[in-house]
Amino acid sequence: EAGVTQFPSHSVIEKGQTVTLRCDPISGHDNLYWYRRVMGKEIKFLLHFVKESKQDESGMPNNRFLAERTGGTYSTLKVQPAELEDSGVYFCASSQPITGELFFGEGSRLTVL
Amino acid sequence: AQRVTQPEKLLSVFKGAPVELKCNYSYSGSPELFWYVQYSRQRLQLLLRHISRESIKGFTADLNKGETSFHLKKPFAQEEDSAMYYCALRGAGFQKLVFGTGTRLLVSP
Numbered sequence: 001e002a003g004v005t006q007f008p009s010h011s012v013i014e015k016g017q018t019v020t021l022r023c024d025p026i027s028g029h030d031n032l033y034w035y036r037r038v039m040g041k042e043i044k045f046l047l048h049f050v051k052e053s054k055q056d057e058s059g060m061p062n063n064r065f066l067a068e069r070t071g072g073t074y075s076t077l078k079v080q081p082a083e084l085e086d087s088g089v090y091f092c093a094s095s096q097p098i099t100g101e102l103f104f105g106e107g108s109r110l111t112v113l
Numbered sequence: 114a115q116r117v118t119q120p121e122k123l124l125s126v127f128k129g130a131p132v133e134l135k136c137n138y139s140y141s142g143s144p145e146l147f148w149y150v151q152y153s154r155q156r157l158q159l160l161l162r163h164i165s166r167e168s169i170k171g172f173t174a175d176l177n178k179g180e181t182s183f184h185l186k187k188p189f190a191q192e193e194d195s196a197m198y199y200c201a202l203r204g205a206g207f208q209k210l211v212f213g214t215g216t217r218l219l220v221s222p
Binding site for chain 2: 003004033035040041042043044045048056059091093101102103104105106107
């Protein structure tokens, strides 16, 4: 069974540009999470989808970040325009049921120059 | 507020030595505590959770509500235990995990 997949694995962009990260959760997992790890800091929660609905987006840093999960399948996280402080590793995780184990993707490393 | 503190960024031990990775938490209710591990070039994965009371790969962790701690222990470290370890908390009624900053464990031969 395929695990959580994320694309791209690494993206290097310039400040002001746009980047879209994609996450494909494990098939059948209704719960999808986005997390971010900035160098030297904790893995920080960004938001949680249940199917296509945003259950909790309290961790989204600001309105430059937009997450979607069309049809309750894959999810995208767009950063527009990117700033230097957005650099980090963005992790996606999925679970089923909601209190179950989180299965993580390998992460998408974003470098903003 | 929910917070997880891992005071050590790096813990370096020799093979066969005991290991204790510290984790303290701040939460007013009854939390669920986890340890996640990321081995080199692998994805983050669940190591153990306090409610299951299991020993995984020789590791154990006991939730101490009085000291608000969930330290991870192993009596005899192995080289393959070298990895990044994250303590995480999930509060009652919440679905998201709150992670600590992680501790890198390095086990030398």
